[in-house]
Amino acid sequence: xxxxxxxxxxxxxxxxxxxxxxxxxxxxxxxxxxxxxxxxxxxxxxxxxxxxxxxxxxxxxxxxxxxxxxxxxxxxxxxxxxxxxxxxxxxxxxxxxxxxxxxxxxxxxxxxxxxxxxxxxxxxxxxxxxxxxxxxxxxxxxxxxxxxxxxxxxxxxxxxxxxxxxxxxxxxxxxxxxxxxxxxxxxxxxxxxxxxxxxxxxxxxxxxxxxxxxxxxxxxxxxxxxxxxxxxxxxxxxxxxxxxxxxxxxxxxxxxxxxxxxxxxxxxxxxxxxxxxxxxxxxxxxxxxxxxxxxxxxxxxxxxxxxxxxxxxxxxxxxxxxxxxxxxxxxxxxxxxxxxxxxxxxxxxxxxxxxxxxx
Amino acid sequence: xxxxxxxxxxxxxxxxxxxxxxxxxxxxxxxxxxxxxxxxxxxxxxxxxxxxxxxxxxxxxxxxxxxxxxxxxxxxxxxxxxxxxxxxxxxxxxxxxxxxxxxxxxxxxxxxxxxxxxxxxxxxxxxxxxxxxxxxxxxxxxxxxxxxxxxxxxxxxxxxxxxxxxxxxxxxxxxxxxxxxxxxxxxxxxxxxxxxxxxxxxxxxxxxxxxxxxxxxxxxxxxxxxxxxxxxxxxxxxxxxxxxxxxxxxxxxxxxxxxxxxxxxxxxxxxxxxx
Numbered sequence: 001x002x003x004x005x006x007x008x009x010x011x012x013x014x015x016x017x018x019x020x021x022x023x024x025x026x027x028x029x030x031x032x033x034x035x036x037x038x039x040x041x042x043x044x045x046x047x048x049x050x051x052x053x054x055x056x057x058x059x060x061x062x063x064x065x066x067x068x069x070x071x072x073x074x075x076x077x078x079x080x081x082x083x084x085x086x087x088x089x090x091x092x093x094x095x096x097x098x099x100x101x102x103x104x105x106x107x108x109x110x111x112x113x114x115x116x117x118x119x120x121x122x123x124x125x126x127x128x129x130x131x132x133x134x135x136x137x138x139x140x141x142x143x144x145x146x147x148x149x150x151x152x153x154x155x156x157x158x159x160x161x162x163x164x165x166x167x168x169x170x171x172x173x174x175x176x177x178x179x180x181x182x183x184x185x186x187x188x189x190x191x192x193x194x195x196x197x198x199x200x201x202x203x204x205x206x207x208x209x210x211x212x213x214x215x216x217x218x219x220x221x222x223x224x225x226x227x228x229x230x231x232x233x234x235x236x237x238x239x240x241x242x243x244x245x246x247x248x249x250x251x252x253x254x255x256x257x258x259x260x261x262x263x264x265x266x267x268x269x270x271x272x273x274x275x276x277x278x279x280x281x282x283x284x285x286x287x288x289x290x291x292x293x294x295x296x297x298x299x300x301x302x303x304x305x306x307x308x309x310x311x312x313x314x315x316x317x318x319x320x321x322x323x324x325x326x327x328x329x330x331x332x333x334x335x336x337x338x339x340x341x342x343x344x345x346x347x348x349x350x351x352x353x354x355x356x357x358x359x
Numbered sequence: 360x361x362x363x364x365x366x367x368x369x370x371x372x373x374x375x376x377x378x379x380x381x382x383x384x385x386x387x388x389x390x391x392x393x394x395x396x397x398x399x400x401x402x403x404x405x406x407x408x409x410x411x412x413x414x415x416x417x418x419x420x421x422x423x424x425x426x427x428x429x430x431x432x433x434x435x436x437x438x439x440x441x442x443x444x445x446x447x448x449x450x451x452x453x454x455x456x457x458x459x460x461x462x463x464x465x466x467x468x469x470x471x472x473x474x475x476x477x478x479x480x481x482x483x484x485x486x487x488x489x490x491x492x493x494x495x496x497x498x499x500x501x502x503x504x505x506x507x508x509x510x511x512x513x514x515x516x517x518x519x520x521x522x523x524x525x526x527x528x529x530x531x532x533x534x535x536x537x538x539x540x541x542x543x544x545x546x547x548x549x550x551x552x553x554x555x556x557x558x559x560x561x562x563x564x565x566x567x568x569x570x571x572x573x574x575x576x577x578x579x580x581x582x583x584x585x586x587x588x589x590x591x592x593x594x595x596x597x598x599x600x601x602x603x604x605x606x607x608x609x610x611x612x613x614x615x616x617x618x619x620x621x622x623x624x625x626x627x628x629x630x631x632x633x634x
Contacts, residue, residue: 055533081537081538084537101535105538
């Protein structure tokens with residue numbers, strides 16, 4: 001444990017009317033960490049954030065903050081602040097009074113409040129907006145006010161609930177960089193909720209991928225991208241070709257009707273596994289006996305690369321990203337190097353029932 | 360556009376016949392004197408008599424009753440609306456219905472019912488006597504009038520306030536709590552300002568009609584209490600003095616417009632950030 005653990009969740013469960021939305025969550029958040037809770041809608045990520053904020057109490061389990069349980073602490077006594085999904089700026093206050101709210105509640109001296117509010121408005125680039133009313137601000141400006149309003153209280157922990165969801169793409173990218181910069185500059189721990197995997201990959205120190213009320217995988221962005229633990233994570237983070245095969249022996253996987261050399265070992269011989277191949281790892285070559293061959297069915301130009309779909313002779317529809325174009329209807333082969341092939345255990349996501357629901 | 364305007368025509372005709380024309384007639388009667396020869400002359404004598412000491416004291420009493428009624432209605436309605444708002448929506452709408460139910464009956468009927476209840480031989484006094492208290496004179500007192508006013512006007516305070524509560528986004532409350540405000544601070548700094556428009560509507564809907572009410576004071580206050588509405592009615596119905604009656608009506612309308620303007624101004628006047 002190199003850095004101190006600021007928050008610790010122990011066996012946290014949450015039910016609403018008997019329906020379990022979070023089951024057995026164990027998670028720690030280090031000081032100054034940028035942790036992202038990533039998952040599809042309904043996965044429980046917002047509920048987890050609301051448990052931290054104090055707006056819900058866990059059905060069972062405990063949440064420790066700086067070593068002390070906070071599950072019975074009301075929100076207004078917690079050392080944290082929240083940037084709400086739709087900002088929740090007070091409509092009857094102007095920008096200054098919105099940002100000053102927390103400090104006024106703490107009854108700080110007027111001059112100190114003014115100084116701190118001005119500092120934070122400068123940080124978010126809204127220095128000239130003090131007297132503006134909320135309804136005259138754009139979505140992006142409101143978002144900045146919401147961030148300033150939370151940061152001005154100098155919380156140990158900042159919770160952000162899909163804060164960039166309402167912004168357009170270009171502005172979202174800008175804000176991602178800015179948020180990351182603020183987090184580094186101020187040394188505040190961030191817990192960030194999003195369903196946008198790109199956002200999660202580019203901003204986070206740690207990502208917790210959630211689905212079905214459980215944390216499926218937790219790790220650094222690189223680790224999660226390169227070594228997804230199951231086919232859900234592989235499918236949710238980036239695009240993937242997910243196939244079912246068996247592990248013949250150490251370093252030899254069998255799928256698409258042939259054997260491939262890979263880097264994985266430690267499975268039982270002939271154990272059923274999931275094979276994940278990232279579309280950008282695939283090399284298209286002239287068809288030979290040693291490649292998976294098929295017919296190109298579609299090509300879409302994506303700017304940086306072409307997205308090519310190839311119907312393999314194995315029946316699988318391959319997704320390939322390549323900087324080179326190809327011709328629809330032409331026969332090509334897929335070449336895979338050993339490190340392009342990722343092997344993982346079969347999980348509940350690979351059962352017949354699950355796959356049927358998905359379709 | 361023109362086609363749309365024609366839809367409003369029936370209402371416009373209605374307004375002209377039953378609001379604009381009567382208003383002009385009232386102004387006419389209040390300021391024009393018909394001499395014995397039948398000539399029409401402009402005069403302020405009726406207005407002057409309407410501003411005389413005796414009618415002014417009635418007006419003051421009416422204002423006092425209306426003010427007390429408004430304050431009491433607010434003190435009862437605001438916590439009730441807060442309570443209703445926090446109920447689950449299904450239970451809330453049932454309780455809301457219970458609050459509104461009496462409104463579906465004509466207020467005259469309800470006021471007559473209170474006459475029977477407050478009577479010296481009525482059920483309230485009988486219960487008091489059973490408990491060993493002497494019979495009280497409840498009817499025909501100031502208290503009875505104010506009680507009747509509050510009883511009749513309470514829904515008009517409750518409904519707009521409750522409506523303004525239902526429009527509050529719950530995330531504002533959570534944001535305030537998140538920023539360190541406890542329940543009391545959230546109520547003062549967030550909930551109260553956000554329900555102000557409902558409060559102001561409630562005040563105008565209770566205060567204005569309460570000033571000019573006349574039946575409630577007559578039924579529950581008897582000859583003890585004369586309100587401005589009673590005075591007005593007497594001028595028209597008893598004394599058949601339409602001129603002075605109209606002058607009194609003009610005084611009342613001016614007063615109402617002034618107080619409306621005052622309420623509106625206080626609404627704009629309180630700028631955000633007054634913490």
